[in-house]
Amino acid sequence: MAPPSVKQHVFAPWNDPDAKPLIRIEGVSKSFGDFSAVNKVDLDIYPGEFFSLLGASGCGKTTLLRMLAGFEIPSEGSISIDGVDMTDIPPYERPVNMMFQSYALFPHMTVEQNVAFGLKQDRMPKARIAERVKAVLDLVQMSSLAARKPQQLSGGQRQRVALARCLAKEPKVLLLDEPLAALDKKLREQTQLELVNIQDRVGITFVMVTHDQEEAMTMSARIGVMNAGSIEQVGTPVEIYEYPATTFVADFIGTANMFDGVVALDEQSHTVVDCQELDARLVVGHSSGVAVGAPVTVMVRPEKMMVQREPPEERVNCAHGVVSDIAYLGDISIYHVRLASGRKVQVALTNLRHTSEQRLTWDDEVYLTWHPANSLVLVQ
DSSP, rough: OOOOOOOGOOOOOOOOOOOSEEEEEEEEEEEHHHEEEEEEEEEEOOOOEEEEEEEEEEEEHHHHHHHHHHHSSSSSEEEEEETTEEETGGGSSEEEEEEEEEEOOOSSSSHHHHHHHHHTTTOOOOHHHHHHHHHHHHTOGGGGTTOOOOOGSSSHHHHHHHHHHHHHHHOSSSEEETTTTTHHHHHHHHHHHHHHHHHHHOOOEEEEEEEHHHHHHHHHHHEEEEEETTTEEEEEEEHHHHSOHHHHHHHHOOOOEEEEEEEEEOOOEEEEEEEETEEEEEEESSSSOOOOTEEEEEOOOOGOOOEEEEEEESSEEEEEEEEEEEEEOOOOOEEEEEEESOOOEEEEEEESSSSSOOOTTTTTTEEEOOGGEEEEEOOO
């Protein structure tokens, strides 16, 4: 998984109690007949933030984005931008612009004409239009192709033109609906960082909808993980990945091994969980705040696990099984270990040596262990 942007470590207005959000969503719901697409969402998004709504298809993220744009009206709740209630404000009067997944470029217009279209609709003076179009085309490195038409451009180039057209009107908020979905993997990875750099330079608040967790992790200052119309957790990429608030978030972001058990001991520095499935005691390096005897789930990421062929001295934070599948991915290998119960656990090991041989092979008997600090208690 790609590392988070450096910007995330220095940009954190949500931690400042005096910071005012640019976008405030309060108790927003949206129903279509008997179907509830969005359910009582509360969310603050700050000026200059790159915020992502992440979730599977049908979770409500696009509906929420369309309500921000004014294309859908909330069934209840309110949305304000820069302190102004947007309830009765039509889309064309909102301080937002939307970049669609299809890019929606006019095929009969040149790149320059596409970018200038919205400015002409606003009756901006010609000299100012020319100045603004040149500035945004320079920003997205498309000035040399200003005379071309969309059908003469690659997918990545069309994406840049669509972005330039959105930025030309200098909105307070730019909404992006799966903006990189049409690009191939290599171009998508390159464009992710370019978009982050452009957003940082223009200082406009970006709100992006995506189902791609790597995309959200790479580009976002914060992520809102959505499930069944609600936001399960909002946090930085590090918070979402390392400290998921629910089993859904833990399972949706990356890969997680989860073991059910009951709390045997809860202290300030650690929690002990009895796990019948592993026939072992699991020690977690934090207090769960859960009563003894309560059912919980212990989460361990595959890259946090260690593998050994000999049994450990103590049956603490230990799982025993047989290697059933191996996925070689170049930089890492994913090992699927089948436990006695039939359950499979995933382990990710970095391939440090330049060799064609796997350190483990099929049907090897192994023991998996992990440090208490590398696991997390999730309440069921």
